[in-house]
Amino acid sequence: MDDNSTSRDFRGKQVALGVTGGIAAYKAAEILRGLQRAGVSVRVAMTKRACEFITPLTFRALSGSHVIVDDYAPDNPDPIAHITFSQTVDLLVVAPATADIIAKFATGIADDFLSTTYLASNAPVLVAPAMNTTMWNHPATQRNLERLRADGVHVVEPDAGEMACGTVGPGRLSEPERIVAAALDILRGSGRAQDLTGERLLVTAGATREEIDPVRFLTNRSSGRMGFAIARAAQERGAEVTIVAGSTTTEPPQRVRTLRALSAEEMRAAVMKEIEGATMFISAAAVSDYRPAKRESNKIKKSGERLTLELEPTPDILAEVAEEKRNGLLVIGFAAETDNLIAHAREKLERKKLDAIVANDVTREGAGFDRETNIITLITRSGETVELPLMSKLDAAHSILDLIVRLRNENSGSTETRNLLS
Numbered sequence: 001m002d003d004n005s006t007s008r009d010f011r012g013k014q015v016a017l018g019v020t021g022g023i024a025a026y027k028a029a030e031i032l033r034g035l036q037r038a039g040v041s042v043r044v045a046m047t048k049r050a051c052e053f054i055t056p057l058t059f060r061a062l063s064g065s066h067v068i069v070d071d072y073a074p075d076n077p078d079p080i081a082h083i084t085f086s087q088t089v090d091l092l093v094v095a096p097a098t099a100d101i102i103a104k105f106a107t108g109i110a111d112d113f114l115s116t117t118y119l120a121s122n123a124p125v126l127v128a129p130a131m132n133t134t135m136w137n138h139p140a141t142q143r144n145l146e147r148l149r150a151d152g153v154h155v156v157e158p159d160a161g162e163m164a165c166g167t168v169g170p171g172r173l174s175e176p177e178r179i180v181a182a183a184l185d186i187l188r189g190s191g192r193a194q195d196l197t198g199e200r201l202l203v204t205a206g207a208t209r210e211e212i213d214p215v216r217f218l219t220n221r222s223s224g225r226m227g228f229a230i231a232r233a234a235q236e237r238g239a240e241v242t243i244v245a246g247s248t249t250t251e252p253p254q255r256v257r258t259l260r261a262l263s264a265e266e267m268r269a270a271v272m273k274e275i276e277g278a279t280m281f282i283s284a285a286a287v288s289d290y291r292p293a294k295r296e297s298n299k300i301k302k303s304g305e306r307l308t309l310e311l312e313p314t315p316d317i318l319a320e321v322a323e324e325k326r327n328g329l330l331v332i333g334f335a336a337e338t339d340n341l342i343a344h345a346r347e348k349l350e351r352k353k354l355d356a357i358v359a360n361d362v363t364r365e366g367a368g369f370d371r372e373t374n375i376i377t378l379i380t381r382s383g384e385t386v387e388l389p390l391m392s393k394l395d396a397a398h399s400i401l402d403l404i405v406r407l408r409n410e411n412s413g414s415t416e417t418r419n420l421l422s
Contacts, residue, residue, distance in 0.1 A: 010039040010187055012041075014042075014043070014091075015041070015089060015183065016085060016091070016093070017031065017035070017045070017094075018047075018097075018101075019047070019050045019059070020046075020094065020098045020101045021051075021052060021053060022053065022096040022098050022131065022173075023164045024130040025050050026054050027096070029062060030176035033062065034179075035180055035183060036063075038180070038184055044059040044065070045067070045069070045117060047069070048070070068085065071113045071116075083120050086121035086123070087120065087122060087123075091123050092118065092121050092124070092125045093183050095173065095179050099135045099136075101114065102129060103141075104118075105118050106144035106145075106148050106151075125153045126155075126179075126182060127156070128156040128158070128173060129145070133170055136158060136169075152254065154186060157170075159175070185394060194237060195405050199234075200242075200280070201230075201281075202242050202271065202280070203230050203234070203241065203243055203281075204227060204243070204267060204283050204284055204317070205222075205227020205228055205231070205246070206285055207285070208262065208266075209247050209262045211263070211291075212296065212309065213298065214299055218292070220286045220369070221286075222248075222286035223369060224245055224249065225371070226334075227243065228250060229393040229396065230400060231243050235256055239280075241257065242274055243258040245261070246260075246286075264314035278329060279330070281325075284358075287314065288314055289314060290311035290313060292309060292312075293311060293312040318331070318333050322352050322354055332404065333352060333354045335348050335360070336360055336368065338361065341360075345357050345377070356403060356404070358376050359376065359377045359378075360375060367390070371393075372393060374392075374396045375389065
């Protein structure tokens with residue numbers, strides 16, 4: 001975050017940091033400093049209980065601004081601070097967020113400055129919960145979080161570990177660096193060009209499962225992270241997005257329509273149903289190439305003998321979509337390879353008649369399945385090849401979408417030329 005270009009990206013951005021009463025309140029100072037290093041201007045609001053863990057003076061010294069605890073306090077320079085404070089920021093971050101403040105936000109209670117600010121703000125909201133493990137797991141807390149997610153609130157879930165009370169489990173405030181990164185992602189998205197407005201993107205994500213018997217199946221290591229990153233990035237840029245997801249180890253982005261399809265056949269059925277209204281199709285799922293020719297109705301018992309499993313090909317969803325595409329549909333595939341990356345990817349692009357393909361060597365450090373980062377090469381039908389360095393999967397997703405926007409513009413230009421000549 002000390003990179004000058006990063007600071008320039010966020011210079012002029014205003015963040016309100018809400019601090020509530022928990023033992024992790026002291027970590028909010030690290031979050032404030034992390035945001036400032038990225039060029040963000042930060043103002044702080046605290047609950048009265050938060051002041052028992054860390055003083056307003058600390059945040060005043062770090063932020064250079066008055067810290068608001070009670071907007072009725074005599075020293076408050078702004079008599080309607082909950083309005084001016086909330087409506088002049090680009091993001092409201094609450095860290096730590098106690099079970100109490102989460103409940104207030106979820107039910108619309110506004111009995112202090114921070115909860116009133118939440119109701120008065122039109123800015124995106126990011127909460128980072130921190131509490132005892134039992135409190136975190138309580139149905140009421142989980143219900144309140146689901147309501148907040150449905151309202152569009154971003155949540156950085158707590159880490160698992162030893163609590164101050166001695167219990168071990170989920171509930172510890174996530175690391176300040178992760179919270180800062182999530183905040184910057186939201187700020188970055190809020191300033192993106194809406195160059196996919198009007199587009200309807202259908203994207204597949206995750207792994208498929210092909211059942212052998214009622215308890216076993218064939219699958220692969222795909223986590224769904226890349227497909228979900230593409231969906232999130234496209235949504236940030238104005239697209240209407242639908243995800244068809246197989247088995248995943250991470251959650252899909254909030255407010256994105258997500259359909260589940262565990263087997264290749266189920267995924268094919270879902271894609272063929274949804275493709276009719278799509279203008280873009282990105283096949284990021286790792287669809288099993290083969291499935292058992294026969295699914296046993298009962299569990300196969302271990303006998304000590306060798307077991308031969310007969311496999312048959314699964315439907316080729318990507319090739320079928322590309323073969324039948326119409327109305328200017330753009331079709332983008334993925335090629336996860338372990339050798340001869342470019343050659344194999346180009347062969348797949350040509351054989352399946354794709355507009356472009358995203359190739360990655362899954363044996364490279366930092367690339368491949370179930371990682372936060374990726375190293376990709378973009379190849380177009382015209383033969384253009386663009387190799388990209390190691391980057392987060394969200395940044396990789398935006399690079400893929402940059403290519404798609406360019407392809408869309410080129411196709412639109414070709415269509416206009418044909419219309420003029422006809």
